[in-house]
Amino acid sequence: MRLLVGDIGGTSTRLALASTAPDGAISLSDERRYASASAPDLDALVRDWLSRSATPVSEASLAVAGPVAGNRCQTTNLPWSLDGDALAAATGLRSVRLLNDFAAAAWGTLALTDATRVPLQRGRFDEAAPRVVLGAGTGLGEAMVVMTADGPQVLPGEGGHKGFSPRHERDDRLLGWMRRTLGGRVSVERVVSGLGLRDIYRFLRDVEGLPESPEVRARMERDDPGAVIGQHAVDGSDPLCGATLDLFLAAYGAEAGDVAIQVMAYGGVFLAGGIAAKVLPRLAGGGFLEAFVDKGRMRPVAEAVPVWVVTDESLGLRGAARAALSPSRQ
Numbered sequence: 001m002r003l004l005v006g007d008i009g010g011t012s013t014r015l016a017l018a019s020t021a022p023d024g025a026i027s028l029s030d031e032r033r034y035a036s037a038s039a040p041d042l043d044a045l046v047r048d049w050l051s052r053s054a055t056p057v058s059e060a061s062l063a064v065a066g067p068v069a070g071n072r073c074q075t076t077n078l079p080w081s082l083d084g085d086a087l088a089a090a091t092g093l094r095s096v097r098l099l100n101d102f103a104a105a106a107w108g109t110l111a112l113t114d115a116t117r118v119p120l121q122r123g124r125f126d127e128a129a130p131r132v133v134l135g136a137g138t139g140l141g142e143a144m145v146v147m148t149a150d151g152p153q154v155l156p157g158e159g160g161h162k163g164f165s166p167r168h169e170r171d172d173r174l175l176g177w178m179r180r181t182l183g184g185r186v187s188v189e190r191v192v193s194g195l196g197l198r199d200i201y202r203f204l205r206d207v208e209g210l211p212e213s214p215e216v217r218a219r220m221e222r223d224d225p226g227a228v229i230g231q232h233a234v235d236g237s238d239p240l241c242g243a244t245l246d247l248f249l250a251a252y253g254a255e256a257g258d259v260a261i262q263v264m265a266y267g268g269v270f271l272a273g274g275i276a277a278k279v280l281p282r283l284a285g286g287g288f289l290e291a292f293v294d295k296g297r298m299r300p301v302a303e304a305v306p307v308w309v310v311t312d313e314s315l316g317l318r319g320a321a322r323a324a325l326s327p328s329r330q
Contacts, residue, residue, distance in 0.1 A: 007316035010077025063104030102141035108319030123306035129266035135273025253291030
């Protein structure tokens with residue numbers, strides 16, 4: 001079977017040809033990456049990919065950043081209203097199936113190997129237990145997999161939009177500053193995302209008084225601030241960037257731990273998205289896991305949950321293909 005698969009995010013859109021072998025193994029080829037903002041809608045990107053591909057396809061499975069209902073989605077970080085049936089008609093495909101991007105990531109975790117995941121906490125793995133996938137990037141995505149008699153079922157969600165919960169006094173001050181800056185409610189995604197990294201940096205500089213390097217400031221004006229902060233934090237070259245990433249990872253760990261104990265995720269917590277793998281040395285340094293297990297009387301539960309960082313950059317594409325093959329069509 002061959003089909004077009006896509007991973008459509010607020011920053012970039014990736015489209016590729018997925019081919020499935022008789023044993024269910026999925027291979028990807030003919031991948032193209034687009035800046036999402038470069039096109040007025042997804043139709044244009046799909047038509048471009050189809051015009052360049054030498055392999056004809058009639059079906060597509062596209063993972064999109066936003067809630068999907070009735071094969072439709074209003075994307076969260078793009079001004080796109082997507083309709084799978086309308087997209088099929090506009091591009092000449094027989095069918096286009098939309099699914100949430102982290103539902104696709106959750107499907108993708110079912111095929112990970114030791115070569116595409118790095119353990120942060122071994123825990124006590126239970127294959128029959130729920131598993132959770134989270135990922136900080138442009139936003140914060142979350143989804144869950146539950147095992148049933150009919151096979152795995154993926155439950156998409158928008159958990160990144162629940163309220164941010166402080167753990168310490170500095171978190172309280174961060175929350176107050178963000179409320180004033182944003183003019184109201186602060187979701188977890190406002191803290192645990194690329195934009196959250198930038199805002200934590202501003203908070204530590206402007207409110208907590210940490211000194212800023214002129215060189216780092218100049219780089220942030222030219223390049224993506226989140227990437228600049230992450231690079232300087234990982235290589236240890238800037239104290240403000242290091243403090244920013246530490247606060248970010250503690251918030252990330254706290255959220256991941258909350259989700260883990262909520263569903264008793266002994267099947268594992270999988271950290272995907274664009275940030276975790278890039279800051280792996282700092283992520284493994286302790287602050288993330290300390291926040292993850294800091295659950296009071298539920299600390300032993302959190303300590304028993306396996307935690308992995310996903311290093312497969314094509315997780316969403318593979319997951320979109322696997323979802324298309326699933327009898328449940330979740």
